[in-house]
Amino acid sequence: MSTRLDGKIALVTGGSAGIGAECCKRFASEGAKVIAADMNPLSYEDANVEYMQLNVTDVENCSSVVDAVVKKYGRIDILVNNAGITRDALVQKMTDDMWNLVIDVNLKGVFNLTRLVGPLMMTNNYGSIINISSVVGEYGNIGQTNYAATKAGVIGMSKTWAKEFARKGANVRCNAIAPGYVMTDILKTVPEDLLAKFASMTMLGRLGQPEEIANAALFLASDESSYVTGHVLSVNGGMRL
C-alpha cells in the first residue's frame, strides 16, 4: 500500500458516489482515514471510509458532522468540498427554485463547511482544502447559469481562502479543481450526442473518468503539492472552448 496520506484525516462531501467516491477510495488506499459525508448512503465498501450523513445546505448538520469528526479523530487534515448538483435550463426558463437549490448546495454548502474547518486547520497549523469547481465555471455553458455562477464562485472563494487561511504563517492551503466532463450520474440527463460533442472538444478525444479527478485531488491533498495554493487545476483532457 502507498502511504502518501499516511495517518491523515480527510472529510469528503458527496463521497458516496461519482468523483467524491473515487476521492475517498483513492485517499484511503494511500493511508488516510476518510469520512464520506453525503445525503445518500455509500455506493461501495471500504474499511477505511466511514459514512456520515450530511446535507451540506444544513448549517447545523455541517456543524455536528465536523464536531463528530474532531471528537473521534482529533482534527481534519484534508477537506474536499465535492458535493454538487445541476438543475439546467436556459436562463429565461430557469425558475427561482432551480437557481436557489443549486446556489444552496454548490456555493453555500462549500461556505458552510469551510468556515468551520478552515479555522480548525489554522489552529493545527496544517491543512489542505480542495474545492471541486468545473470547466463550466471557467468558460460558462448554455443552460447552466446557476451552475456556472456557483462554480465560478467556488474559484473566487478558493483564492480568498488560500489567502485567509495562510495568515499568521499557517501551513493551510486551498486549491480548486476544474474537471471537464466526467462519466458520473451527474451527466445522466445529458443527451448522448451532446456528450459525444464534449468528447470531441477535448485534445484527448474522450470524456474523463472519476479516478482521473481523484488522482488530481490526491496530489493537492498530499504534501507533494506543499507549495501549491490558490491554484485552479483544470483536469479536462485539454478542452478547447
Ligand SMILES: NC(=O)c1ccc[n+]([C@@H]2O[C@H](COP(=O)([O-])OP(=O)(O)OC[C@H]3O[C@@H](n4cnc5c(N)ncnc54)[C@H](O)[C@@H]3O)[C@@H](O)[C@H]2O)c1
Ligand atoms: N461529472 C462531471 O462531469 C463534473 C464536471 C465538473 C465538475 N463536477 C463536479 O464534481 C462534483 C461531483 O460530481 P459527480 O459528477 O461526482 O456527481 P454525482 O451526482 O455522481 O455525485 C454527487 C454526490 O453528491 C451528493 N450530494 C448531492 N447533494 C448533496 C448535499 N446537499 N449534501 C451532501 N451531499 C450531496 C450526492 O448524494 C452524490 O453522492 C460536483 O461538485 C460537480 O459539480 C462534475
